[in-house]
Amino acid sequence: MNPPIRFSGPVKAALDQGRPVVALESTIVTHGMPWPQNFETAQAVETDVADAGATPATIAVFDGHIHIGLTGEQLEMLAKAEKVMKLSRADMAYALSEGKTGSTTVAATMMAASLAGIEVFATGGIGGVHQGAETTFDISADLAELSLTGVITVCAGAKAILDIPKTLEVLETGGVPVIGYGTNVFPAFWSRESTQKAPLRLDTANAVANLWKMRQRLGQQGGMLIGNPVPKTAEIPREEMAGYIRTAIDEASASGISGKNVTPWLLARIVELTEGRSLATNIALIRHNARVASEIAVALTN
Ligand code: PSU
Numbered sequence: 371m372n373p374p375i376r377f378s379g380p381v382k383a384a385l386d387q388g389r390p391v392v393a394l395e396s397t398i399v400t401h402g403m404p405w406p407q408n409f410e411t412a413q414a415v416e417t418d419v420a421d422a423g424a425t426p427a428t429i430a431v432f433d434g435h436i437h438i439g440l441t442g443e444q445l446e447m448l449a450k451a452e453k454v455m456k457l458s459r460a461d462m463a464y465a466l467s468e469g470k471t472g473s474t475t476v477a478a479t480m481m482a483a484s485l486a487g488i489e490v491f492a493t494g495g496i497g498g499v500h501q502g503a504e505t506t507f508d509i510s511a512d513l514a515e516l517s518l519t520g521v522i523t524v525c526a527g528a529k530a531i532l533d534i535p536k537t538l539e540v541l542e543t544g545g546v547p548v549i550g551y552g553t554n555v556f557p558a559f560w561s562r563e564s565t566q567k568a569p570l571r572l573d574t575a576n577a578v579a580n581l582w583k584m585r586q587r588l589g590q591q592g593g594m595l596i597g598n599p600v601p602k603t604a605e606i607p608r609e610e611m612a613g614y615i616r617t618a619i620d621e622a623s624a625s626g627i628s629g630k631n632v633t634p635w636l637l638a639r640i641v642e643l644t645e646g647r648s649l650a651t652n653i654a655l656i657r658h659n660a661r662v663a664s665e666i667a668v669a670l671t672n
């Protein structure tokens with residue numbers, strides 16, 4: 371294989387020397403949060419990773435090349451961009467062969483991280499099975515990617531805009547270990563708890579590293595999902611989110627929002643409905659995930 375990858379200097383040095391690296395996605399920057407919080411958060415997350423002893427590798431596609439580790443200018447360009455592609459497995463190679471620029475979703479970031487030899491990845495929330503998927507068939511490619519690609523993905527669970535029980539079923543079918551990190555309950559992004567149990571539970575970064583190494587001893591190839599609940603001080607309780615989510619989903623279907631636009635549209639609408647509170651929660655949880663992912667990356671090098 372000969373993928374068109376450009377590494378930043380710090381990421382290249384860390385990988386060459388076997389030091390811990392944490393991959394970070396960029397769709398949260400282009401489609402997940404408004405300016406300027408998207409830019410400030412992307413920078414804060416990189417600092418969080420560095421403070422925890424790992425090298426941050428934010429991933430995006432520029433002019434037909436996968437960039438692993440971005441400059442401040444590249445990050446700012448993405449944060450201000452209005453028309454970059456939101457790339458997933460289905461269109462990653464198209465963006466590269468056509469020389470395009472795009473941000474990477476969980477699925478595309480996992481693909482790129484795996485090609486680059488990065489084993490740990492922090493995001494906010496994964497895509498999943500949408501409510502009403504039995505009629506829309508809207509199931510994020512993130513789930514298939516988790517079953518295919520060998521990257522540990524740290525998230526704050528699945529947003530309650532998704533059908534969480536069906537999302538967990540699809541992950542189980544795909545052979546993806548879903549770990550509650552310090553919790554018995556699968557987290558629901560803005561809220562610490564969903565109505566679902568976490569299928570498995572681990573309490574330390576070392577335990578996650580040991581599980582990962584055991585999967586490698588068994589020759590298992592896919593990813594693992596770590597569900598790390600949002601810190602208590604930043605959470606919005608489930609009962610309170612339920613109303614906002616219902617409103618946003620009803621409006622989206624009435625307006626005919628479909629395909630790739632569904633998740634960004636719902637996230638933006640929920641920021642409005644919560645008068646910005648959901649954004650503050652989103653920022654807190656991604657920073658928390660970055661710290662836990664860094665601890666896991668460090669544990670893997672021990
Ligand atoms: N969750 C968030 N913010 C985001 C996303 C998820 O809180 O920006 C993004 C991620 O990049 C995820 C993508 O991979 O949305 C899922 O999109 P879709 O549902 O279209 O697969």
Ligand code: MN
Nearest residue numbers: 508509510629
């Ligand atoms: Mn979708």
